[in-house]
Amino acid sequence: MESVQSKIQAAAPRNQELLQTLSETDYAKPALEQQKRYIADVEKEIRQLDTRLKELEQRRKKELKEHEKYRDSVMKRFAYKVSRKQEKFDVQAEKEEREYFEVLQEEHKANEMRKNLGNTLAEAQRQRSELEGAASNHDQAQRGLDELYDSIFEGPTPEFPEEDSKEYSANDALNQYHNMRVRVESETQVRNILDNALQKISIAKYALAEARSHSRMDMFGGGMMSDMMERNALSKGEVAFTEARMLVEQASRMSPEVHPLPQVNIAQGNLMSDVFFDNVFTDMQFHEKIKQSQFELERAVKDLQAQRLNADQRSTSLKQQLRQQSQGLESARVALQKVREDVFQNHAASQ
Template sequence: MSLPLGKVIAEYEPRHTELVHAISDVEYASEALTALYSKIAELQTQVQAAKARFKKASERVKKREKQAEDSEKSFKFSFLRRSNTTKGKEKQNAGTQIQTPAYLEAVQEESKERNRQTELEEALASAQNERATLQEKVKECDALKIKLDALYDLIFNGPTPGFPEEDQLEQQVSAAKAVYDRVHANFNTEKQAYANIYRAEKIIGECRYKLKDALQCASTVMFASGHSVQEKETACLESAHDLALQVMSIIQEARRLSPDIRPLENLSIIQEVPSRAESGSADDFYAKLKSASSEVSRARTQLSTERTNYAGRAAVTKSVVEGAEQTLAQYKDELRSLRKGIFENVAEKSRQQSPLRTNGMHGIQEDDEDHYIEAPPPSYDYEPSSTFVSTLSPSTLIIPNKFVRQLPTPYSDDTSSPVSSSSHIWPASPASPTASIRRIRPLPRPPGT
């Protein structure tokens, strides 16, 4: 028999509170990371622009410096022609420090652009470090949400009596997840098929280069025979044969993933490796090689077209997957928010419906062990009346014994009793009238007295 919803929620309330507080501490990271991505992109653009401005400023400084040096050389030449004295040499040394206003302005501009570039690079580095921190926070938040969803599934999974909106939203989440799983599996298939086509295209390109080398060797042998050239030709043809076999195997695997891929035409290099011994003449052998090379070139063109088409299909499928993922995330957020509200409301009502009960024997307030069991009716608890207790207050107790003194009752607050504690009461007779004292039957005398 399943437990009531309130009892289950009360059992998991501490864990729920812990997860909710932990999520609230890191939930800001997702939006902050999105904003930081935009900031980083903007800073990268600004850094590139600052580098370009600094490069122009540096070129301007070099240009002004060259102009200043040319002007200085012209000044030195005219000055040395006028004076060859020591004083003229001192002026010559002083002339080396001449700097034009245009040069100084260019240097200042370069320094300013350098400082601006440094500031932007530091800001970019700081933003990138902050990005790493926020990414860790986002991962932590996602992990906590997964744990919270698992807790909610443990409590609310299946029909929840009294909360039809939760059941409806739960079905929507299940449907959205089914759609996401289907399109994601389709995307993985398309991606794997694209990877196979891309790999086959690269291998068929290598096969084409091997056939080109074999054609070059065959043409060389036609004009100048050589054993080493024929060995290289044979090695190239065998390599081309092996590569063509790999291509056919990869394409067959890709077509099993996606039947829309067109099959390749039959390649003669796969059927047999061309041989000089089987050819009638060198011209026939060269023609076979050329025909095989043309077939491989056409196959490479076909694979290139297939790769381009599948790149577009993969992009479309990826966008569909992203849309399904966003829809699923939206439904999950709504379901999580709804379940959180239900959880907190039921927990609050459970606390209000389980007040502290009073122990009738000891007058101690204690929490009920199971607050889902109803308390007994109030008539079961005995509460003595204060008025009745006051009317039963006993009077002073007097024991008629000569060896025992009068004992006042501890319940009496009367300090002005007419009977002194130091006197002994000796009854004259059982019928002796005493108006103010209640007589009690005397104790029996001992035998022989």
């Protein structure tokens, strides 16, 4: 019969190979769990946004009908003219046009956010695929190691209490490592999300600066073109800030240390005041609104920067703890391996 010692010697290269694979892929399973939660969160946001897009589509169609009814109704215009209520007709027509373009703009913003969320989901799914491969390699290595040890330790080993004790310590160290790894992966994900939020809020900051520049031109006679460019810049700013706010809310669901951004009210143009009653006084009033929006946005930028710094500090601290846990896990595995080798040697010597 083959001795335990000879079994140990024969299994040594394979044992080392499997332990190396386990060490290299220990991160995969907790990281995969975190990635799945992140994907589920993004998918939920997409479903909610898709529902909103359907509602906006119905509103747009409704407003378009009302807009076209007044725009194309010659008889209605004639009736108002005959009754000397032409001004009332024009006001109602302008109202329908304004409401249609407002919902059209809202739908455009939602579509932009939907496109960006789709890109985020695709990247998250790609990362999940990579983690699934690493986790599969880890599971295969663990099964191989279990089979290797089972081939040597068949059945209970009450005669080797030290081996059982070291095995318990190794399993406990693995659980602690796993829990810490989940926290590290979560904070790393939070930090990445906040990085994306900083990019979005920077876009919003630039857009508001652009809007303020166009607003300044408008006060000095920029006309319709300045109004349009001003509105376009404000719309970009609002979309970018909304995306930043959504990202921070997403991060807050993953870490209790993250809180929502302060309220920011992006100034919005008005069809009547910007076009039909446009003058230097309304331009100056709206210029002040844009400046107020910039002030509120700057406050949100500083808040987000502080949260990003805190997330980085938490991540650094947890990674240090993880390295300690990893060292503890490795020590526990080495101790377990050592005691098993000692058991094998003592058992072989007693034969």
